[in-house]
Amino acid sequence: MSEKDKELFFSSELLGWYRKVRRDLPWRRSRNPYHIWVSEIMLQQTRVDTVIPYFARFVERFPTLIDLADAPEEDVLKHWEGLGYYSRARNLQAAVREVAASYGGEVPADKESVSGLKGVGPYTAGAILSIAFNQPEPAVDGNVMRVLSRFFCLEEDIAKPATRVRMEALAKRLIPEGAASDFNQALMELGALVCTPKSPGCLTCPVMEHCEGRMAGRENELPIKTKAKPPKKVYRLAVFIEGTREHAGRVLVRRRPATGLLARLWELPHVEAPNESVWASSESAGVWLAGSLAAEGLLVKPKDVVADAEHVFSHLHWYLKVWTAVAEDASLLPGEADDYRWVGPEDFDLLAWPNVFRKLVSDYFNRDFY
DNA sequence: AATCCGGGGGT
């Protein structure tokens, strides 16, 4: 069988398989380019089952592109809470505002314009153009690279950017005439349902007959991917600063900066310990915590350790010890200043939190301490 | 080319 015949076999069988078994996913119920765009942003590095409830809530609250463009940022972040990679939400809103301003509120259907939108890279541009507009552009994600690596027995490292570029050339060639939308989704569907990272379901695979990786008995070794470095350990000390008088029953929280990790989300005040030893010893940690907070304008006296928490990011591993603390002089604490506020059980749920702090603060209000 | 950016589910 020639290479061309093998490609024709692959495309034809895969397309037929997809049209028979495709899942009924919320964003597949229309070709609304805005809805498909939202789904593709949410699906970046995020599983389908995780996205489904977020997508439903998001398009209910922001049914049209203009609704999202006009919404307050806090509202958008609140609907993204827990989904991770929060710059996706900020970039998405910036991008729909650009579409509202420069493209009359209609998602542009040409490659240059779509690729120029914030948060839209090569994959997402191809996904929008192919899925929403049926244009023959490749949409190469991790699923597609795994499927192609196995079927064509490709040994290039899929962690390298250059590999994705070559895969795009192949994926584009494979798109059947007039079927870009279904075919690109078929590639991803196969990767998600059959050609899975571990123990691929070759026996139910529609293209197993000519899969070179399988024929070589190497389906479990492919794709080749260099390993990521382990996350760096960081030791942090956080505090529940308990309110008194008019702030009784509340704790002091702050909003994170507009860029970087967990941008614009709310958190307990916390500082980095110089090393694990200081962090772990209550004597030295209390001193370090008081000094570091004072340097940030928070004059408090640490009391007790009330919780331990860990949080693992892609590149960081937070070890968190959570203290209680009382103000040495409540008048010296920030009032309702920009990035600080007193929060109680009533308004806790109105703010957008990273999971680790949402759980800690929630437990605190539910008296799960002591 | 490396690093930064969350969180969760599968194995």
Next chain:
DNA sequence: ACCCCAGGATT
């Protein structure tokens, strides 16, 4: 534990 996920921006 480790892997990886419908990746993109920044350096």
